[in-house]
Amino acid sequence: MLYGAGYDSRAYRFSKLCSATKIFELDIATTQHRNKKCLRKAKVEIPKNVTLVPINFNKESLKDVLEKAGFDHYKKTLFLWEGVTYYLHPESVDVTLDFVSQSKHYETIIVFDYMTSKSEENNNYYGVKEFLKTMKNQHSGEKLMFVIEEDKIGSYLEQRGLKMIDNLNNVEIEKTFLLNENGTLIGKITGHFRFVMASPKLEKLVSENDR
Amino acid sequence: MAKKGVDKKHSETAIFGALHRAIANKEFNNERFGPDFLAEYFLPAHFKFFIRFKKIRANVKKNLTSLYQDYMNTLLPEQLILTLFLLMR
Numbered sequence: 001m002l003y004g005a006g007y008d009s010r011a012y013r014f015s016k017l018c019s020a021t022k023i024f025e026l027d028i029a030t031t032q033h034r035n036k037k038c039l040r041k042a043k044v045e046i047p048k049n050v051t052l053v054p055i056n057f058n059k060e061s062l063k064d065v066l067e068k069a070g071f072d073h074y075k076k077t078l079f080l081w082e083g084v085t086y087y088l089h090p091e092s093v094d095v096t097l098d099f100v101s102q103s104k105h106y107e108t109i110i111v112f113d114y115m116t117s118k119s120e121e122n123n124n125y126y127g128v129k130e131f132l133k134t135m136k137n138q139h140s141g142e143k144l145m146f147v148i149e150e151d152k153i154g155s156y157l158e159q160r161g162l163k164m165i166d167n168l169n170n171v172e173i174e175k176t177f178l179l180n181e182n183g184t185l186i187g188k189i190t191g192h193f194r195f196v197m198a199s200p201k202l203e204k205l206v207s208e209n210d211r
Numbered sequence: 212m213a214k215k216g217v218d219k220k221h222s223e224t225a226i227f228g229a230l231h232r233a234i235a236n237k238e239f240n241n242e243r244f245g246p247d248f249l250a251e252y253f254l255p256a257h258f259k260f261f262i263r264f265k266k267i268r269a270n271v272k273k274n275l276t277s278l279y280q281d282y283m284n285t286l287l288p289e290q291l292i293l294t295l296f297l298l299m300r
Contacts, residue, residue: 006225009249031221035253042252083228186239 001066001077002026003096003112004057004084007035015047022049024071029054057084057092062099076105081112086144093146094160101161103200110162110199116192117147125170125191153196162198169194229253234268 002008005025011018027035032052039046046052053069055062079100085093100110122128135144148156154164168176170189178186232250251259261267 004225006222007229007250007253009247009253012249013247027225028222031225034221038253042249044249044252083224087224 001071001079003079003081005035006031006083007038008082011047011050012039012044015050019047019049022051022070022075023047024051024053024066024069026053026055026065028056057088057096062096066099073102074104077103077108079108079110079112081110083113085112086115086146088146090146097157097160097162100198101200104202106200106202108200109165109197111195111197113193113195114153115144115147116150116194118192119150122150122192126188127190128192131190131192147192148194153194157196157198158201161201163201165197165199167194167196226254226258230258230262233258234262237262238268 002011002023002025005027008025011023011025025032032054036046036052051069053065055065081096088096097110100108116122118128118132132144153167157164170191170193173189173193173195174185174187178189180186229250232247233254236247236250251262254262
């Protein structure tokens with residue numbers, strides 16, 4: 001499940017590896033329309049196991065949209081939510097996390113990135129001031145609306161029926177994903193970005209066989 | 212003319228995400244990062260043209276937050292030749 005898929009092309013590049021996996025790409029209709037147009041121009045066929053689902057995260061019910069698209073809560077699901085949360089109203093983030101927390105498969109996982117709230121300390125972290133200035137001046141149509149306070153992610157998820165599996169700050173993201181073989185950094189992460197992995201808090205183990 | 216609401220326009224930040232991946236595909240070891248050879252297909256024509264040039268890609272990598280938006284968003288067609296000339300020196 002790719003929330004806010006944008007121009008993510010993994011479903012097409014890895015189509016042979018994922019052929020047995022049902023993939024849902026969710027995004028606003030205009031981006032999806034452009035996405036399809038670009039794929040057609042590149043002569044890339046959308047595989048049969050990929051379903052493009054248009055949605056306005058701030059206005060439509062995720063549950064209704066996904067159920068109509070054929071999503072099954074009992075299937076093991078990986079929810080990938082990259083580059084989206086900070087553009088949503090807090091209530092819309094709640095709706096999405098609530099949906100994930102109601103998943104019936106105990107191995108379902110959500111992975112998403114988020115921004116921490118601005119503080120005197122992190123305002124001076126790498127790239128924060130420039131990022132905020134650029135968003136304000138260059139992308140004023142995509143406002144930053146959602147943050148999670150530093151070190152509160154565990155309790156935030158707990159309150160929404162999810163348990164945190166892992167959380168990486170910007171330094172940990174750099175060390176995990178951006179290290180050259182010689183130990184130098186390939187690049188840096190803007191200082192207030194974080195990655196988190198969580199799963200539903202299920203009272204008992206539930207899988208497809210328990211339906 | 213009134214600006215379109217965010218749900219009426221396609222996402223600009225998604226395009227910049229594709230831009231990063233298209234540049235990474237040209238610059239980095241594909242075995243390590245996975246070649247997103249499709250990213251370029253999602254770019255507007257002028258982005259596709261600019262990222263052919265190593266100096267521009269190097270500038271984008273160096274100034275990932277502010278400069279590349281200035282380059283890419285505000286570069287006007289009539290300035291194109293002059294800018295390329297300056298970058299190619």
